[in-house]
Amino acid sequence: MTADSGDAPTVLSELREKAGTRLDPVHRDFFEGGADAEIALAENERAFRRLALLPRILRGSGPADTAVTLLGDRAALPVFVSPTAFQRLAHPDGELATARATAAAGTVLITSMASTTAVAEVTAAARAVRADAAVWFQLYLQPSPEVTDALVRRAERAGCGALVVTADSPVFGHRARDDRNGFHDLPAGFAAENMRDLPGAPQGGTLDIAMSPGLSWDDLRRLRAATRLPIVLKGVLHPDDARRAADEGVAALLVSNHGGRQLDAAPATVEALPAVVAAVGDRLPVLLDGGVRSGSDVVIALALGATAVGVGRPVLWGLAAEGEAGVARVLEQLRAEVAHVLTLCGARDSGDLTRDQVVVRGLGVAEC
Ligand SMILES: Cc1cc2nc3c(=O)[nH]c(=O)nc-3n(C[C@H](O)[C@H](O)[C@H](O)COP(=O)(O)O)c2cc1C
Numbered sequence: 009m010t011a012d013s014g015d016a017p018t019v020l021s022e023l024r025e026k027a028g029t030r031l032d033p034v035h036r037d038f039f040e041g042g043a044d045a046e047i048a049l050a051e052n053e054r055a056f057r058r059l060a061l062l063p064r065i066l067r068g069s070g071p072a073d074t075a076v077t078l079l080g081d082r083a084a085l086p087v088f089v090s091p092t093a094f095q096r097l098a099h100p101d102g103e104l105a106t107a108r109a110t111a112a113a114g115t116v117l118i119t120s121m122a123s124t125t126a127v128a129e130v131t132a133a134a135r136a137v138r139a140d141a142a143v144w145f146q147l148y149l150q151p152s153p154e155v156t157d158a159l160v161r162r163a164e165r166a167g168c169g170a171l172v173v174t175a176d177s178p179v180f181g182h183r184a185r186d187d188r189n190g191f192h193d194l195p196a197g198f199a200a201e202n203m204r205d206l207p208g209a210p211q212g213g214t215l216d217i218a219m220s221p222g223l224s225w226d227d228l229r230r231l232r233a234a235t236r237l238p239i240v241l242k243g244v245l246h247p248d249d250a251r252r253a254a255d256e257g258v259a260a261l262l263v264s265n266h267g268g269r270q271l272d273a274a275p276a277t278v279e280a281l282p283a284v285v286a287a288v289g290d291r292l293p294v295l296l297d298g299g300v301r302s303g304s305d306v307v308i309a310l311a312l313g314a315t316a317v318g319v320g321r322p323v324l325w326g327l328a329a330e331g332e333a334g335v336a337r338v339l340e341q342l343r344a345e346v347a348h349v350l351t352l353c354g355a356r357d358s359g360d361l362t363r364d365q366v367v368v369r370g371l372g373v374a375e376c
């Protein structure tokens with residue numbers, strides 16, 4: 009009996025299991041793994057389970073509307089696809105399958121700089137499904153400004169609608185599973201396609217993605233001056249950094265600990281969210297990713313002030329298990345669950361949710 013454990017199978021957990029049987033175990037470890045003891049990885053999911061939703065009743069809210077606006081783009085659900093590297097290791101169609109399914113679901117795709125498909129092909133695949141599909145480009149600022157600049161031009165030319173700058177990776181996280189498996193390079197036949205033909209790249213080859221502890225707010229300012237695209241800052245956890253980012257003119261923040269793959273002592277993202285929302289929630293949209301596995305998780309984050317949330321691994325599970333159809337199933341399942349949970353909470357849309365509707369399990373409910 010597992011009735012009281014909260015571990016009943018779901019569509020997502022079944023896709024995860026199926027993905028596990030299909031993937032090369034070394035690649036499964038790369039996708040599933042986190043940094044060091046994998047505490048942040050586990051806590052991202054557990055923290056949602058420590059929270060409960062206080063529903064409101066008899067509000068006559070009618071059918072739920074799950075749509076939100078993200079930097080001017082309409083998303084049919086408050087869930088976007090977070091950037092994940094090397095998707096062709098999950099399925100031969102890789103990033104193209106993810107792009108098509110995400111466009112069909114009507115939400116935002118953040119495509120990784122470390123993709124195994126070039127960004128122009130990713131945006132073309134999304135636009136073939138939906139002419140106004142929103143694709144944002146995730147960027148690791150490179151120590152060489154010429155290289156960063158070339159990547160930005162590439163994303164602009166491909167028609168990306170925003171740059172998502174990942175700032176939680178001054179060095180690469182220590183991944184024990186990858187060390188054990190000796191997984192440090194893409195297998196033959198796969199490459200980080202966005203890194204081809206950049207200044208300094210070997211003829212016909214790719215440049216390695218650099219992570220640099222020397223990056224600072226000055227580099228972000230330089231980037232802002234070099235592009236008209238809005239900038240989303242990914243990896244914000246400290247409220248003072250959130251304030252600084254807002255002062256620097258960033259368009260949105262993404263509260264993230266990189267899916268527990270960088271600083272293992274980082275807090276669960278849903279536990280870091282309220283302080284960031286309190287600091288800047290009235291100035292710019294605050295997004296979150298990490299551990300989102302159900303409509304309840306999404307609605308908890310929205311009630312705490314997030315505008316939308318991202319999913320990383322669930323998309324990889326769908327992709328590895330069933331390709332484009334699997335990614336479509338993940339997004340449709342989350343959309344349906346969000347609509348259902350909103351209705352059960354007496355909310356027509358995320359704007360009806362309030363902070364007091366999220367309570368910590370085991371502590372009772374405080375007076376509002
Ligand atoms: C296999 C894998 C690859 C990732 N690659 C990137 C990346 O290239 N760039 C980036 O900013 N974040 C990357 N991330 C982090 C995700 O964008 C996201 O923050 C995280 O996966 C969210 O947590 P979740 O997997 O629990 O949904 C990666 C995560 C995973 C699991």
Ligand SMILES: CCCCC(=O)C(=O)O
Pocket residue numbers: 093122217266269
């Ligand atoms: C250079 C590849 C970066 C991938 C990444 O961000 C991750 O594995 O978490």
